[in-house]
Amino acid sequence: MDAEAAKFIGAGIAAVGVSIAALGVGNVFGSFLEGALRNPAAADGQQGRLFIGFAAAELLGLLAFVIAMILLFVA
Amino acid sequence: MAAEGGKIDPMHQFMVEPLFGNSLTLGGYNIAFTNSALWMVLTLVAIWVFMLGGMKRELVPGRWQAAVEGASSFVSNMVHANIGPEGKKFTPYIFSLFMFILVANVLGMMPVGIVPHVHPFTVTSHITVTGVLAIVSFSMVLIVGFARHGLHFFSLFVPHGTPALMLPLIVPIELISFLIRPFSLGLRLFVAMTAGHILMKVLAGFVIGGLNAEAAWVAPVVGLPVFVLMVGISVLELLVCAIQAYVFALLTSLYLNDAVNLH
Numbered sequence: 001m002d003a004e005a006a007k008f009i010g011a012g013i014a015a016v017g018v019s020i021a022a023l024g025v026g027n028v029f030g031s032f033l034e035g036a037l038r039n040p041a042a043a044d045g046q047q048g049r050l051f052i053g054f055a056a057a058e059l060l061g062l063l064a065f066v067i068a069m070i071l072l073f074v075a
Numbered sequence: 076m077a078a079e080g081g082k083i084d085p086m087h088q089f090m091v092e093p094l095f096g097n098s099l100t101l102g103g104y105n106i107a108f109t110n111s112a113l114w115m116v117l118t119l120v121a122i123w124v125f126m127l128g129g130m131k132r133e134l135v136p137g138r139w140q141a142a143v144e145g146a147s148s149f150v151s152n153m154v155h156a157n158i159g160p161e162g163k164k165f166t167p168y169i170f171s172l173f174m175f176i177l178v179a180n181v182l183g184m185m186p187v188g189i190v191p192h193v194h195p196f197t198v199t200s201h202i203t204v205t206g207v208l209a210i211v212s213f214s215m216v217l218i219v220g221f222a223r224h225g226l227h228f229f230s231l232f233v234p235h236g237t238p239a240l241m242l243p244l245i246v247p248i249e250l251i252s253f254l255i256r257p258f259s260l261g262l263r264l265f266v267a268m269t270a271g272h273i274l275m276k277v278l279a280g281f282v283i284g285g286l287n288a289e290a291a292w293v294a295p296v297v298g299l300p301v302f303v304l305m306v307g308i309s310v311l312e313l314l315v316c317a318i319q320a321y322v323f324a325l326l327t328s329l330y331l332n333d334a335v336n337l338h
Contacts, residue, residue, distance in 0.1 A: 048153070048156065048157070048325060051318065051321060051322055051325060052322075052325065052326070052329070054318070054322070055263060055322040055325075055326065058263070058267070059259055059262070059263045062262065062263060062266035062267060062270065063262070063266075065266055065270050066262070066266055069269075073086070
């Protein structure tokens with residue numbers, strides 16, 4: 001297998017990491033919504049932590065995207 | 076991955092090009108006025124006009140003043156909730172950071188492509204810009220931390236009630252997770268913007284390709300659904316612009332809280 005083909009295959013595999021991060025982000029928002037439906041009055045106070053959790057989960061998905069971009073355009 | 080024939084080229088929109096020639100130098104460094112600089116100036120003008128419109132200080136605010144007050148109280152509340160009463164002196168910086176990132180992100184989404192040969196440029200889609208913003212935030216955290224607490228600042232890496240046996244394991248992990256903060260801060264914003272714009276360019280390529288196909292059935296089957304998807308993705312991208320600006324400002328306030336209040 002020549003290097004070009006290997007890079008493309010590697011970038012495609014890195015996209016699987018993005019899908020797993022999507023599970024993580026959905027988990028964060030899903031748990032927040034579940035708790036918010038049980039205790040709506042307390043939901044607004046925790047909105048900041050919701051976005052912090054979202055940022056952390058999304059960052060790891062974006063790292064997988066960065067690996068794909070490095071394979072395609074840099075390496 | 077350049078465009079040949081019908082190929083989609085999602086990366087050309089991120090090219091930084093000098094607008095008035097490449098020859099302006101200062102001390103050996105090239106300071107040509109680029110499209111990136113132009114859009115930063117446009118961001119500045121947009122924020123300035125927005126803030127000027129709200130400076131009338133009416134007792135019962137009109138709509139514009141209410142919008143400006145809404146934005147500044149949003150940031151002020153966030154800083155107060157995260158840093159406490161000592162956060163007031165950081166509010167101007169956090170507000171500037173938040174407004175700059177928000178307006179720069181949103182300006183990159185504007186449909187100026189209707190004008191021929193013009194395309195919007197997202198300033199924050201370059202790691203050089205977001206990296207500098209992250210470095211400024213992180214340096215502020217370090218400077219405030221060391222100025223306020225001196226060497227006691229390093230107690231940030233020792234959580235309360237850690238048994239001494241665990242310290243050689245815990246402290247390096249805490250140190251690494253602290254040092255990764257500027258990278259994650261800059262990288263998050265940069266990749267979110269870049270990925271969003273690449274996605275939209277690829278979808279737009281599908282629409283145009285669908286419209287230009289030789290078979291007549293391709294245009295309504297491919298072009299129309301992808302166009303509808305593009306509308307939805309654009310709305311999502313506007314939301315992501317706002318969320319990423321908020322997350323950047325929120326995390327900066329949180330890191331400042333670590334520096335100001337230690338634990």
